[in-house]
Amino acid sequence: MRFIFRLAVLLSITAAAVAAGFIWWSQQPIALKQTGVEFRVPAGSSLRGALRQINAAGIPVQGDLFVLLARWQGKSGAIKAGTYATDAGETPLSLLDKLATGRVSQASITLIEGWTFSQFRARLDAHPRLQHDSKGLSEAQLIARLGLPLRSLEGRLLPDTYLFDKDSSDLDVLARAVGNMQRQIDEAWSQRPPGLPYRSPDEALIMASIIEKETGREEDRTQVAAVFVNRLRIGMRLQTDPTVIYGLGENFNGNLRKIHLQTDTPYNTYTRAGLPPTPIAMPGLASIRAAFAPAASDAFYFVARGDGSSQFSRTLDEHNRAVNKYQRGGK
Incomplete structure (x- = not known):
């Protein structure tokens, strides 16, 4: 009986030592040659398949112990596909957690x-x-x-x-x-105010793209939107250079000339009424908001002042004076 008791105690101590050693191993930094080493786990990979990718990347993880760790943690079937990178102080336990939670690089x-x-x-x-x-x-x-x-x-x-x-x-x-x-x-279309001259969300997106190309100045976006909305409401042509340039495509060399404004294309808003057939650029959120919430303004014209801002005018006479002042050096 004493022998059996001693054997049981010895086995218990051995098991505890093995368990302690296993836990110690799982929390020790992996002997990486460098941090940031990447490996990719393809979709559908098993734990063993992930281990092959890890070892192939030069990350020295002991396969059988890692599998045992995954089973002990209940994560052997939870490996996520993706590209991963090792961190400084990476341990088998932290690496397993990364794979199971999908903390990809x-x-x-x-x-x-x-x-x-x-x-x-x-x-x-x-x-x-x-x-x-x-x-x-x-x-x-x-x-x-x-x-x-x-x-x-x-x-x-x-x-x-x-x-x-x-x-x-x-x-x-x-x-x-x-x-x-x-x-x-x-979302913007569902919350749009009444009276906007857009027949569809697509038309609002086209308008937002024009606003985006006409000004990058936050203060002017809703004013620019008001000008174009006012023109659409009365059937006045938009006459905006960015649409013409977009329509020219690779034929545009950076110098917009009068002949370009007179050459008809689906995007020439000098020769055609209404909006062009598609957006002309990717508008940001500020331009989208401006398209759906133009300023309360009766302006129909604007011209660049030369400092990034624009001068807005209600009548053609006012606009011509602004053009003379800011574009032609007049007073």
Whole structure:
């Protein structure tokens, strides 16, 4: 009996020592050659599959012990796909928690207010941490791939800084940007005040894009919106240079001339009444808000003062005097 008792005590002590050693191991920093080492866990990977990616990246984690740790923590089936990076002092336990909670290593890309879709697409194509699944697709093919009921993506992406899991698809970023813009427009449309001359949310988005290109000055946005809204209400042509420039496309060399204003295109608001057929850029939130809440103004004209601000006028005579003063050096 004494032998059995002693054996039981010895086994208990051994088990406790093993358990203590296991816990100690799980909390010790992994012997990394450097921090920030990245590895990617493909979608559908098992714990063993994730371990293969970890070891292949040069991260020395003991596989059997790591599997045992995951089972003990109840996380062996909770591994999330994505790209991960090791931190200073990374332990097996912290690495497991990272995999189970999906704390992936992120990158970012910024869509600037006033950019065209082609400009943003070029930024996407050049980003080193995206999978370029949209490469080679025409705009129509891209729209179909995203499953969107749209004819064009111009103006349809909300300017913002987008964080994403490194090595994720550029299609995911595009879909998020489109969804964010649609939510903003739908919300603004549902809360719009009465009397605005837009027949649809799309027309409001087009107006917001024109405001975005006409001024970057916060104080002037609602005034610019008022001018264009006032013109739409009476059927007066918008006569805005940014739409003409957009319609010229690659033929525009940076110098807008009188012949350009007289050359008809679907985007020439000097030759055609109403709004152009699509947005001409990606409007930011401030321009969207201005399109839905123009200033209470009876102005129909504005001209740049040369300092970034604009002079607004009610009549053509007032406008001509402002043009003479600010554009031609008159008094």
